[in-house]
Amino acid sequence: MPGTQSAPEPPVAQIAGTAAFSKFVHLMQLVADTPEPMSVSELSKASGYPRPTVYRTVAALLAERLLEENPRTGKLALGPRLIQLASRSWGRSELRLASVEDLKRLRDITGETVHLAVPNGQHMVYIEKLESPSAVRMSSRIGTNVSMHSTSVGKAYLAMLDDAAREAVLAALPQPFARYMPNTIGDLQALREQLQQVRARGWAVDDEENEAGIYCFGAPVFGGRGVPVAAISVSTLRFRQKEDPEQAYVAPLLRACRAISQRIADTPALSATEAL
Structure with missing residues (x-):
């Protein structure tokens, strides 16, 4: 009325x-x-x-x-139903759609498994996984939360944050760090030192820190303001790693990250926010 x-x-x-x-x-x-x-x-x-x-x-x-x-x-x-629902949401995400063709190309060039991960609180979460065409497969899956201190995607993301943001994340990580493998980084000072190296060269490694025999290379994806919003990894098996890993894995990985970062910068819907 x-x-x-x-x-x-x-x-x-x-x-x-x-x-x-x-x-x-x-x-x-x-x-x-x-x-x-x-x-x-x-x-x-x-x-x-x-x-x-x-x-x-x-x-x-x-x-x-x-x-x-x-x-x-x-x-x-x-449970599986929650992961299925999350996968459908992530499958439609603009970041994944902006990345998927470059991820496929990276998988095909390297012949190895490729992951796309985004920060999720104190972890990174996989929002895309493209399997290696080889018979040996990794146990990871879309929706998996992985530690920042022990993964190439986590270290690549952390290293490119500004000092204040990085220290805020590091302060929130559970201490002492979980040790999944003998090579897993065990303390905050060792992680800080490795992050300095990652920041200087632009890419990170997971040297059998989560799974035996698995070696991963990771690099960051940047948002419209030059802030890291995601990271991509190429995961290889130790026994079949190519003779020149930087040329075989790191170079195409960095090209894919640059292409996706540029696409984000050129797309208003993606570059409007730093946290995609």
Whole structure:
């Protein structure tokens, strides 16, 4: 009716179902962020929710395949349905679409597996993976969170941040660093020294720091303001690495990163923000 104002929207906390939904999201975020899988009791302690609440919520998430439970250990991980939904979202992302042709070309030139990763809190997350045509495949998948300190994509991204931004990220990384392999960087000072080298030469390595026999080269992708927004890696197997790896892997990797960075700079929808 004329002159009649509609009722104001209720605050978010008063909308029916919001509290339960927030618990669902919070528990999934804790499972996603923890370096190691968590049990229900550990999840209850980390979340601060009563154990019966966590049990009920986890049961609902398991039923919807948003979480999955290891039948041997009872530990929880993100479920296949959540990863499928995330993959569809990332598959439509403008950054992936701006990169995919150069990623395919890089995969074809090197003959190796190629990843595109973006920062996700204290991790990098793979939003694209193109498999090597060889019979040997890597265990990674789209949607995987990987550590910044032990991966070529993480180190390539960190090295190109300005000093203040890099130190803020480093301060937030869990200490001491998780040691996945004997070669994994173990402390903050060693990581800082390696990042200086990466910044000077423009690319990073993962020297069997996450998987035995896997050696990765990583380089950054820059946004419209020259800020790193992503990183690309080429992953090889030690036993079949070519004689001149810089020419065989690093040179085409850097060309792909420059081409994608230029496309971002030339595309208003991509260059309008530093955090794609």
